Amino acid sequence: MLLVKAARDARVKAYAPYSQFKVGAAIRAASGAIYQGVNVENVAYPEGTCAEAGAIAAMVMGGETEIAEVAVIADSPSPVPPCGGCRQKLAEFAGKDVKVTLATLQGEVMETTVGALLPGAFGTGHMVSPSEDGM
Incomplete structure (x- = not known):
């Protein structure tokens, strides 16, 4: 639960004056380093x-491009999953089996994977190179 604690610690620094809905996230990269983020x-x-x-x-700025694990926390009645755009962003840097822990401030936890959050993710395999499309 170290990653959930890192997400919780980050959350307090979120800048959410309009929605009042603060979210914290933490990513453990392949190196073991932890990178945090908040909604702004x-x-x-x-x-x-x-x-x-x-x-x-933050992870990319740290020179890394591989996610090993993710945690997201918010003050809500149930664990909050990433939005659609963030699911695609996570899929860019994480394999489909990468663990994602969703948590509330009250201690409720839901564990899932990047693949379960975004089945059928768009990836580089869907892109056609100019030489393959007949142009």
Whole structure:
């Protein structure tokens, strides 16, 4: 539960003056390093940045591109899954079997995987190179 604690610690720094819905995320990279992120809103609500995206950006800035595990926490009645965009972002850097722990501040936990969150994820295998499309 070290990763959930890291997500919880990050969450308090979230910037959510419009929704009041603070979210924290933590990613353990393949090296074992932990990267944290928070949601950041702005006055052009709902434009902003999700906690998962912030943690991914921190990981990439740290020179890493492989996610080994993810945790997300929010103050909600039940564990909150990543939005659709963040599911795709996680799939970019994590295998489908990578564990994702979703938690609430009250201690409820749900464990899943990146693949279960985004079955049929769009990936590089779906892209056609210019030489293959007849152009």
